[in-house]
Amino acid sequence: MHFVSSRPCITTNLNKNGRIINLRFHFVILLSFLITINLLAQFREWKNYTDMKNVRKVFVFGDTIVAGTEGGIFIFYPNEKRFQKILKTEGLFDVDVKSMTVTANKNIIIGFGNGVIDILSYSPKDYNVKHIFDIQNSPEPDKTINFLKAYGDTLFIGTNFGLLTYRISRQEFIDTYRRIFPDVERIKVFDAQILNDTIYIATSEGIGKGYQFSQILVSPAGWKTIRVSGGIRSIGILNNKIYAGNINGLFLLDGDNVTKVSSIPVNLIYNAGDSILISTGREIFSYRNDQLQMITRLASGDVNDISIWSDKIVAGISSSGVGIFENGEWKFYYPDGPNGNQFSNMAIDANGNLWVASSKFLGKGLYRFQPEVSGSEGRWKNFTKEQFSRMSNDCYRVRIGKNYVWVGTWGGGLIKIDKNDSLKFFSKNEGIMGVTEDTNFVVITDIAEQGDLVWILNYKPRNANIIYLMRNDSLIYSFVNAYNPSYYLNTQLEIDEKGKKWIVSEHGYIFVFDDNGTIFDKSDDKWIAISRADGLNGNPTVIKFDNRGDLWVGTTYGLNIIVDLDEPLKAGSIRSVFALRDFYINDIAIDGANNKWVATKNGVWVLSPDGTNVIAQYDASNSPILSDDVKSIAFDLNSGVVYFGTDKGLTSLKTEFGKPAENFTTMKIYPNPFHPEKDLNVVIDGLVANSTIKIFTISGDLVKTIITPGGKTGIWDGKNEKGQYVPTGIYIIIAYNEDGTQVGIGKIAILRD
Template structure:
């Protein structure tokens, strides 16, 4: 029996594992709720339909409640919301989804019939109308009748007398259904469904598009982008309402016997009221800063706006009400900093700056948004500029945010510290020759000596790679493989200080040129470097979309078709692939604490084991019961300490809690559990707080070796309670010794074993 001499620490440290705020396996969604499409007031509570779900605002307490796909919605792209006057909130979304909330039971129900219909791809729910037990559900292609008492559908009015009309509005008038569309108005019989009349020309108005319908004092009023007309109770010929001429009308409402009109043109809106159709309109609210969409009428109306939540006039000042959240639903890049704060950028389409999420803060301040309106250093040529699309971790707790058009900014804490662009020192070259100051930075990384490297897209002079020597000077390393080409995207730096560069932006899908690398100090074997530069081609696809350095120092490159794995970056001529990923578009790669790879594709998230040979898990919208926001995954990063996987999409941010595991750079004391360890056991003993490549020895109190094995990785090791011969050990106290790979570090712990 082998014996070793060693020093046993007199104290036993059993540290509780820090748990994240989420339960293991719990999903969350984070969305922008500033784009409000519709709102309803129930007692003192406002319910708002937004592009990121529903928010509820208590006007008395000022408290927000968010409702998303996690809470019962089938889509977060909500188009309309209404109250039936009894006990139900009706929510209509894109794709034909209807969700109903019972105010008494506090339960959500789904009505999927319209969403499941196949005769039209235009199925979004536009509005709800109520008459007794009947709910008229207005979708883009028709009006469906739903009976609440039987909880079932009746007829659908779909033949509207026009070719492929898009429905916008509806009104009930004299047992007739009036339906507004982009082609005009259809009048149908409620009893038979027959089309009684159609109208597509209106006096004094060129357009046939109808934006709003309302029955006011037994008179049907139709609003259009160019004014309004009315239909008298006897004479059905449309007549102009001259006092509303040239108004771009969005919505018509009645309140306290008055007619309220919401009109909007560009970034402004006006609410006017009329005591009769021939009255001179009185303006009760006007705003020149934001686009109005819908409203709740009154002397101080609530306005649903396109970009700033609900607007409410408080004296002479407007206040804007929306819950704390990200500035956009676009999440094209993610990076978790050393404090567990998530940094995000939306990309070109979002044009929303960048945003950060701190899960340790209270709900109302977890998100902070950075835009050039509030941070002048983000501006370009003293003008608003918010096209930031890529986030990278820097040295000393800093973050770097790359832009599409004006270089990169460095952020420390909540301060935008500096910018490097065409005019800075050192300067960054433009992506194109004209305009020369159009700088597209595509990634930042820190080498093993603490130097910061910046890579940018450049077609003019090959100056695609810059090393910052200090804050005001740097050294450029021109591309020697393709001197006139430099459309690089993304960068990781390996343990040898070799810079690895991708060649394709996932959402642009530029023609790829393979995987590039650069090392200024040494030649790389197995390749043909040019002054330190090299290129790897003949891949399954030459478009390199994503890059990652794993815990063992291997390079993973996500391609337009599968991945390439370089086990030894000093010898890139030898490479592997992953069979489970061979048919996938690999848009994102993240490495968890046990070296598993989380892969973002166009078909969801795939998790493979450390060498990519086994598919461990897959997550799609369907398999997660719609907890994952989208199958088109744009970015992934992991908070290893809290055990949270963040998944970026163009429909918002999803998060999934996993077991926290983080490999240490140095030993700090073992965590062992369960303790006591009862044998036989369904689960092994877990040993935490290990450095990478640790060796574990289990010993008796006399120092005899029971078993020795290598840690499984990710800062953890597992012992099944058996000795080196495979037999379960006896009851007693056992010491655990963990050794670093180089033998210079040792840490110990102990466990009590109880045999049943």
């Protein structure tokens, strides 16, 4: 059987900086916003950030180690201790590598869980990636790729529905072998080896073998099958004999029979010349001359794959990257990155550092990203329970205060972090009540500063105190939900300009708590509740105040705007945003031009300030975002960089929507000089709100007029009004505000090849 793809192979070419040359972005737009869309498309600068410690596949050629991980591919040069990352921004279709192989001409072939295969040709300077969609587009219900192996020009592909062969040079599938065992319609194939023109495959039913060039392998008649209880996970070759392994042991294939050699559980077998190396999980054994010997045992993590470099064992480890075993010791290598790929909540401090709470379940702690340190792509620092014994890795919320970073955890209470990265913990022992089932399990879902007071939102407390008030690290007051004390499943807290507290509840409400400026006098407190009955599209999930003071409400079925914060229940106060009707909203961020960046389960939508128009839309299919289900968004108003958090990692996008400058005194123009043949755009940074830019020749002739989107940055592509690149020379750039009372002037050199 041949697969016929409904879309052809797609090739993505990239330069040495990882800039995508022909990746297409399909924007949902209105014609009135066409200029903004073009600016977004031209200005894009995408980056991916992932945890690469879970190495699933590892290959060695020469002095190069290639690692396939759940966060993409990295190439490790052990003699230089240098890493090279390959992610979606470098052209990969995905980053969650399930299988991988390297061909004789050093092409890297990658398989993903959705059936897509990438063929990557690379050099130190550029990449070329071919995406193969045939398996993904097939009618098979389970498209998982279990293994890839290249023998000459033939690629063997093991899947959960059979074995496939692919001609690499012609970029076409040859055959699909499903019914290897006659009574099994679709068989799972986990490994393959070829010995003396016979192909041996490890399957969920046992071992299958057949003549490699037989025309009848497409039917069960072409295969000789040997059933093995528990199936076979891996196959190896030693002294022209076939060895196979599963959870029950290591077996020798003798003709059509199998003989158990050892009872050790076998995860994989690696051919190592005069021996085979066997991974049982944490242990690696050597089998030679009918003798089994344990070589090493990991303290943590599992061995996912094995290779050899300079007579040393190289292993892909589930939690420690690439391990190199030398002189009886392991050394582990992986690129700098976050401690995990979960990015459920994010915040940016005054220095532009990104703080990340990983996840409330199976979390990986807290991460901090410091962008572009000393010319590098940035630096990560991770805070985990392994470093701080009182810390919970299940971090739910991170907030930036005046002097501290606050972290709410799912079960470990509250964390305060000072400028020296010292941590202080507040939980049951400090007076915060835990959940009804276990009062030692303290869940803090949000934190907000108000002057010298810290408001702490407590989830599901046994004593019903949903809010604690803290000053100078001491709890001084607490509040129940006076609207209904049993409504204590609350997840977000925001404070408006008048001091009212807006609380998102899992009970389907937004609660508004007004203490009337008398915090310690509860007699004049007011509580109201806003729900679907009052005009919300669905149950609230997230709230965000925009630059005008309106409250944007994300719900399970779209967006609302509350425009009257004093009387939110008044008729007309709650408005619906039609553009995202029926979308599940995960998060909202506001940029410097008051545009709304909305994270949904279907990607990210950028809305105009009033929400009436869609400026852009990004998802995993039209951008380097790593998943359609975007959990969190954070916008750096100073740099104009927006971050998209998913459960597969982080993506950033450089935009022109940073907070506008107060005046033009800080206006910068770069790169200067500008080379149209190699530079993407001229960037004019430091603009005031809603600037217009005019480009003139040195003799005063108008070259181009640019209407900016309203933020701190504008761009020029080096072309005139006719769309032609301007000649080499000096050009004057003049920027001015809406009424012409503020003007900025600069100049730039254009150098044509």
